[in-house]
Amino acid sequence: xxxxxxxxxxxxxxxxxxxxxxxxxxxxxxxxxxxxxxxxxxxxxxxxxxxxxxxxxxxxxxxxxxxxxxxxxxxxxxxxxxxxxxxxxxxxxxxxxxxxxxxxxxxxxxxxxxxxxxxxxxxxxxxxxxxxxxxxxxxxxxxxxxxxxxxxxxxxxxxxxxxxxxxxxxxxxxxxxxxxxxxxxxxxxxxxxxxxxxxxxxxxxxxxxxxxxxxxxxxxxxxxxxxxxxxxxxxxxxxxxxxxxxxxxxxxxxxxxxxxxxxxxxxxxxxxxxxxxxxxxxxxxxxxxxxxxxxxxxxxxxxxxxxxxxxxxxxxxxxxxxxxxxxxxxxxxxxxxxxxxxxxxxxxxxxxxxxxxxxxxxxxxxxxxxxxxxxxxxxxxxxxxxxxxxxxxxxxxxxxxxxxxxxxxxxxxxxxxxxxxxxxxx
Numbered sequence: 001x002x003x004x005x006x007x008x009x010x011x012x013x014x015x016x017x018x019x020x021x022x023x024x025x026x027x028x029x030x031x032x033x034x035x036x037x038x039x040x041x042x043x044x045x046x047x048x049x050x051x052x053x054x055x056x057x058x059x060x061x062x063x064x065x066x067x068x069x070x071x072x073x074x075x076x077x078x079x080x081x082x083x084x085x086x087x088x089x090x091x092x093x094x095x096x097x098x099x100x101x102x103x104x105x106x107x108x109x110x111x112x113x114x115x116x117x118x119x120x121x122x123x124x125x126x127x128x129x130x131x132x133x134x135x136x137x138x139x140x141x142x143x144x145x146x147x148x149x150x151x152x153x154x155x156x157x158x159x160x161x162x163x164x165x166x167x168x169x170x171x172x173x174x175x176x177x178x179x180x181x182x183x184x185x186x187x188x189x190x191x192x193x194x195x196x197x198x199x200x201x202x203x204x205x206x207x208x209x210x211x212x213x214x215x216x217x218x219x220x221x222x223x224x225x226x227x228x229x230x231x232x233x234x235x236x237x238x239x240x241x242x243x244x245x246x247x248x249x250x251x252x253x254x255x256x257x258x259x260x261x262x263x264x265x266x267x268x269x270x271x272x273x274x275x276x277x278x279x280x281x282x283x284x285x286x287x288x289x290x291x292x293x294x295x296x297x298x299x300x301x302x303x304x305x306x307x308x309x310x311x312x313x314x315x316x317x318x319x320x321x322x323x324x325x326x327x328x329x330x331x332x333x334x335x336x337x338x339x340x341x342x343x344x345x346x347x348x349x350x351x352x353x354x355x356x357x358x359x360x361x362x363x364x365x366x367x368x369x370x371x372x373x374x375x376x377x378x379x380x381x382x383x384x385x386x387x388x389x390x391x392x393x394x395x396x397x398x399x400x401x402x403x404x405x406x407x408x409x410x411x412x413x414x415x416x417x418x419x420x421x422x423x424x425x426x
Contacts, residue, residue, distance in 0.1 A: 007268035007332065009137040009171050010048040011180055011219045012129030014122050015041040016062070018100055018199045022112040025064045026097025027194035029107025029303050029403060035100075039198035040205055042099055044119065045221055046126035047180060049332050050134055054271045056088045056330050057130065058337070059123055060221055062201040063093035064189075067103040068325065068341070068369035074120060078127050088273035090330055090339055091123075093366040095224045096189040098200035103370040106307065106403050137171040137179055141266045141335065141360040144168060144259030150248050151187045153346065155229035155379060155394040161346050162230050163187060166256050167362050169335060170217070170263055181217035183207070183256060184362040186225030186349055191232050191245045203232060206249030207256075216257065223337065223364045226349025228373045228397065266360060267333035274330075274424035280323040280371065280417075281410040287315035293386050300388040307402030314405065321407050326368045327417065329424040334359045338421045342371030343397075345379065348414050355418070357425050372406060373397035380411040 024033040042062035049056045057078065071091045079086045093102070101109030102116070144166040153160045163186040171180040189202035201208070204222050211220035236244040285293070290312035297305040311321070328339040336358040340348070342365070349363035375397050383395040398408050410416075 006051065006136055007139065008050040008052065008134040009179060010050070010130040010133035010135070011046070012126040012133060013043055013045040013219060014126060016044055016119060016122060018042065019112060019114055022100045022115055023109030024098055024196070024199070025101040025105070025109045026190070031194055033109065033194065033197060035199050036197045037199070039200040040209070042096070042199060042201055043205070043208070044122045044126055045219070046130040047182070047221055048127075048130035048134060049271060051269055051271050054088070055084045055131070056271055056273055056332065057084050057127055058090045058092065058330070059126065060092050060094065060223065061119065062096050062205060063099045063102045064095055064097055065103045065366045065370040066091045066093045066368060070102075070120065071326070071368045074123055078124060081124070082127060082131060085273060087275035087328070088330065090328055090337065090364070091368055092223055092339065092364050094189060094201065094204045094222055095227065095366050096200060096202040096204060098192055098196050098198065098202055104404060107303065108403065135173065135179070137173060139169050139171055139266050139268050139332070139335065140263035141169045142259050142263035144256045147255050148251050149233060150251060151230045151232050153229050154231045155345065155375070155397065163225055163227070163346060163349065166252070166259070167360065168256060168259070168263070169266070169360065170260065178217040180219050180221055181211055182221045182223070184223045184225050184364070185252070186227035186230055186346055186363065186365070188227050188231045191248060192241045193234070193238055195238055196241075203245055203248045203252070206245050207252050210249055210253040214253065214257070216260070223362060224366060226340070226344040226346050226363045226365060228343030228365070228375070229345040229393070266335060269333050270331070272331040273328070275326060275328040276420070277324055277326050278420055280325055281412055282321070282323050282407040283410055284321060284407060287312040290315060296386045296388050301391055304400060304402055307405070311402055311405055321405070323371065323406060325371045327420050328368055329421055331358065336361045337364045338362065339364045339367035340374065340417065341367060341369035342374055344374040344417070345376050345414070347376045348374060348418060351418055352421060355422055370404070372401055372404065374409070374413050374417060376414055377411050
């Protein structure tokens with residue numbers, strides 16, 4: 001029988017070995033970023049929550065995205081091996097742009113089969129390790145205000161809406177030691193820029209390193225929030241990005257540390273997971289329209305023009321362009337994780353937290369798949385048509401789906417996703 005008064009937590013982690021010259025993912029297509037070594041290691045971490053009967057498992061990887069197929073296959077394998085319900089298993093990437101390609105994207109880096117096999121084996125090993133490590137904990141949660149701006153809104157610089165806080169939960173052993181510090185904040189992992197040729201977990205890895213270095217927890221665990229339109233502040237020149245990283249990491253952990261003592265104990269029961277596959281609302285265009293889009297973009301955005309032509313060829317052959325993605329919500333008492341299979345704009349994260357019935361709701365991006373960007377309705381209104389003279393952030397996030405042979409989303413994509421996620425709570 002489960003014990004509603006107790007929560008058991010298990011943790012496991014391992015570094016990931018990236019073969020030399022594996023292509024790194026991010027910053028745009030055809031960059032040729034073949035890694036030449038490791039600046040700082042990538043981690044795969046697993047955390048398992050149990051009430052003595054039901055278990056919830058979250059896998060966090062220092063990667064730009066997660067892949068739909070990998071998530072579904074690994075979920076089935078782990079469920080069969082360890083007896084965890086499939087809907088209770090979540091996969092998320094931290095969104096570093098200095099890690100290997102983990103998902104299909106034309107020009108964004110060829111996936112390395114050797115690395116992917118190593119990562120998949122590590123995921124299963126960490127899942128087992130987290131279950132073996134289960135021990136009783138209690139949970140204290142809080143919010144740490146960001147006192148000095150770390151990021152900026154790239155799609156709407158005028159409003160410049162960014163994530164104003166760090167959501168965190170401290171999981172304490174009976175003797176008071178912090179077994180796990182889970183933190184959640186929405187911001188891209190792009191400190192180093194496209195010139196980086198070394199593997200790095202970016203600012204999120206630096207934050208996790210500092211948590212351990214400062215003795216704040218035995219293990220850190222990071223979920224990236226709604227950061228589709230939020231970049232880090234580049235405060236240093238490209239050749240000084242190590243200093244830029246150190247500044248962001250220290251400022252972030254200083255803000256987090258300042259709020260730790262204000263954390264309040266939260267309920268840790270019941271445990272519950274919901275997972276469902278949905279067809280996302282997209283704009284389905286015929287081959288003629290796709291070719292017209294290519295003509296409009298040829299002079300200013302040849303990459304997108306080529307992809308639209310390829311999509312037109314696929315359309316001629318009856319290709320199915322529907323987008324089917326998994327949405328998920330995990331709940332541990334007052335704590336809830338809402339998993340977005342892509343990059344929601346900051347406003348979506350705020351809305352899910354405001355409307356959730358749980359006191360500590362966290363948006364988790366890059367989770368269970370790569371559905372690209374989920375912009376706000378206002379962004380769609382600013383960029384309603386193909387416009388070769390208006391290439392900018394906001395426009396890019398709507399119209400660049402051809403890189404994965406994906407049609408653009410309909411204007412209501414934010415409302416659709418938030419509605420489906422919140423329906424898990426009804």
